[in-house]
Amino acid sequence: MHQFQIYRLTELEILGFDASFTNASLFMVLAVVLIVGFLALSMTGRSLVPTRIQSVAELSYEFIANMVRENVGQAGMKYFPFVFSLFVFILVLNLIGMIPYTFTVTSHIIVTFALAALVFVVVTGIGFARHGFGYLRLFVPDGVPVWLMPLIVPIELISYLIRPVSLSVRLFANMMAGHTMLKVFAGFVVSLGVFGIAPLLFTIAFTGLEFVVAILQAFIFTVLTCIYLNDAVNMHH
Amino acid sequence: MLASLAVLAAATAEATEQSGGLPQLYAPDFAPQLIWLAITFGALYFILSRWSLPRVAEVIEERRDRIQRDLDEADRLKGETEKALAAYEQELAAARGRAGSIARETRDKLAAEVDQERARADSQVNAKLEDAEKRIGQMKSKALAQVNEIATETAGAVVEKLIGAEVSAEEARRALEPVPGE
Amino acid sequence: MDPTAAKFIGAGLACFALIGAGIGIGNIFGNYLSGALRNPSAAPGQFTNLLIGFALAEATGLFGLLVALIILFG
Numbered sequence: 245m246h247q248f249q250i251y252r253l254t255e256l257e258i259l260g261f262d263a264s265f266t267n268a269s270l271f272m273v274l275a276v277v278l279i280v281g282f283l284a285l286s287m288t289g290r291s292l293v294p295t296r297i298q299s300v301a302e303l304s305y306e307f308i309a310n311m312v313r314e315n316v317g318q319a320g321m322k323y324f325p326f327v328f329s330l331f332v333f334i335l336v337l338n339l340i341g342m343i344p345y346t347f348t349v350t351s352h353i354i355v356t357f358a359l360a361a362l363v364f365v366v367v368t369g370i371g372f373a374r375h376g377f378g379y380l381r382l383f384v385p386d387g388v389p390v391w392l393m394p395l396i397v398p399i400e401l402i403s404y405l406i407r408p409v410s411l412s413v414r415l416f417a418n419m420m421a422g423h424t425m426l427k428v429f430a431g432f433v434v435s436l437g438v439f440g441i442a443p444l445l446f447t448i449a450f451t452g453l454e455f456v457v458a459i460l461q462a463f464i465f466t467v468l469t470c471i472y473l474n475d476a477v478n479m480h481h
Numbered sequence: 482m483l484a485s486l487a488v489l490a491a492a493t494a495e496a497t498e499q500s501g502g503l504p505q506l507y508a509p510d511f512a513p514q515l516i517w518l519a520i521t522f523g524a525l526y527f528i529l530s531r532w533s534l535p536r537v538a539e540v541i542e543e544r545r546d547r548i549q550r551d552l553d554e555a556d557r558l559k560g561e562t563e564k565a566l567a568a569y570e571q572e573l574a575a576a577r578g579r580a581g582s583i584a585r586e587t588r589d590k591l592a593a594e595v596d597q598e599r600a601r602a603d604s605q606v607n608a609k610l611e612d613a614e615k616r617i618g619q620m621k622s623k624a625l626a627q628v629n630e631i632a633t634e635t636a637g638a639v640v641e642k643l644i645g646a647e648v649s650a651e652e653a654r655r656a657l658e659p660v661p662g663e
Numbered sequence: 664m665d666p667t668a669a670k671f672i673g674a675g676l677a678c679f680a681l682i683g684a685g686i687g688i689g690n691i692f693g694n695y696l697s698g699a700l701r702n703p704s705a706a707p708g709q710f711t712n713l714l715i716g717f718a719l720a721e722a723t724g725l726f727g728l729l730v731a732l733i734i735l736f737g
Contacts, residue, residue: 248503250510262512269517276525283533290540292547298540305537314711325530333525349518352504354511358518410722417725420505424732464718467711503736 247423248351267347268355275336275349304332308466315470319477326366327473330359331466338419338458342451350461351419353412360412363469371476382475411468418461422454629654674734680727687720 252264286301294302308328312320334350341348349355371379383400384393429447433440504510633653640648695713699706 248505250504250507250514252513256513258516261516262509263516264513266510266513266517268514269521272517272521276521276528279525280528280533283529283537287533287536287540290536292540292544294540301537302541305534305541311711325534326526328534329522329526329529332529333522352514354505354514355518358515359522362522413726413729414718414722416505417729418721420732421725421728460714460718464714467715468718471715503733506733 247347247427248420250352268349268352271337271340271347271349275333275340278340279332279336304328311467311470312473315467316474316477320470320473323366323370323473323477327466327469330363330469331462334359334415334465335459335462338462339455341419341423342455342458348419348423350415351423353416356416357408357412359465360408360415363411363472364408367469367472367476370473371479374477375479379476379479382479407468407472411465415461415465418457422450422457426450426454670734674731677727677731677734680730681724684721684724684727687723688717691716691720 251267253267253270254265256263256265283301286297289295289298308331309324312324312327337349340346341351383397385396388396426447429443432443436443633650636653637648637650691713
């Protein structure tokens with residue numbers, strides 16, 4: 245579990261809170277620098293016919309824009325920067341974690357939970373801002389008989405409140421399980437000696453799968469954010 | 482980057498293994514992570530929403546506008562071409578109609594002229610014919626008259642020769658008068 | 664019973680949750696594939712739903728795995 249260990253690089257304290265610059269902080273800053281740097285670099289030309297790197301930036305833009313438009317509609321484009329930031333942040337953090345000897349920020353439950361809670365707060369805030377207390381109708385589905393209400397409403401409420409938990413645990417567990425599994429099988433390579441070739445091959449194949457998972461989990465996180473946003477923005481159940 | 486990795490490696494080496502539990506559940510590490518997550522994600526959101534994304538959107542928008550403009554232009558040109566073609570065809574039809582009417586008019590006029598000409602020629606010919614007939618009649622009657630005269634003279638001469646008596650022209654003519662009922 | 668042994672047994676039992684996740688994920692992809700072969704033109708439109716279903720099914724299994732990890736290392 246050594247790869248998930250947090251190390252303090254610089255002790256720091258802000259307003260009495262421990263704000264030490266840790267290895268996790270380092271990779272978060274690195275991710276932000278990479279993202280902003282990439283977007284800045286790709287958009288220096290701003291040519292009408294995109295260069296290769298520019299089209300990558302534009303493709304990612306269009307990809308998230310289409311996702312928001314499909315799931316939330318045109319009204320959701322207001323929240324596009326938020327969704328895009330979430331996607332690239334998680335994606336880059338996941339992918340950085342795939343490089344050996346780096347640290348996977350998203351394999352820490354507290355980080356993923358904070359992100360999921362942020363999504364939850366933002367979505368709930370948007371819901372109440374747009375619909376007032378009418379947003380509470382989200383917990384009262386149409387066409388359900390009244391005598392079922394005492395059962396349905398708590399279920400809907402719980403499924404709403406559990407969203408940040410499932411959202412964060414999914415990302416955290418995926419990243420952590422993948423990395424732990426890789427480590428366990430890499431350990432077999434050494435301990436099995438000559439027969440270690442089998443776990444080695446498995447590790448190689450599994451690394452490929454982990455790359456898919458890293459991208460897929462960022463995508464899933466973003467899609468679910470869009471779906472929750474859709475509930476808040478459009479409210480049709 | 483390399484320097485920070487070196488620091489990281491050093492920190493890894495000298496770090497004492499904290500308890501035995503999951504590092505993810507080690508509560509004292511929560512605060513720095515949360516604070517740095519807030520700082521980095523806040524900065525990322527701020528930079529992206531204010532600066533990076535509008536730049537990308539601008540380029541994409543511009544391209545879309547450009548394509549739309551070009552398409553509109555092409556549409557307009559196509560419309561113009563079609564209009565011109567329609568005008569040309571209309572013109573062609575009109576010209577064809579005009580040409581037809583001119584031809585018909587010309588034909589009619591020519592036919593009328595020909596008719597007129599023919600009628601005039603006919604009348605001329607008729608007049609000439611009549612003239613000729615009249616002249617023939619005149620000449621005939623004149624000739625006949627001359628025949629009478631000659632006959633009278635001849636009759637006088639014949640009578641004179643035969644009987645030796647001079648016959649006056651008057652008598653001879655009378656004698657030669659056609660017998661009524663001839 | 665030795666508490667360490669009990670811990671390992673408990674972690675192993677918690678991993679049974681992955682059986683359900685495996686069945687669920689197999690179900691989702693199998694049904695998607697058979698649906699996609701029947702009507703290939705409609706398949707790309709459902710790709711997002713496929714991934715969402717996959718993520719939801721996988722998450723339940725990962726909850727179990729998480730419990731196992733917490734038992735082992737927590």
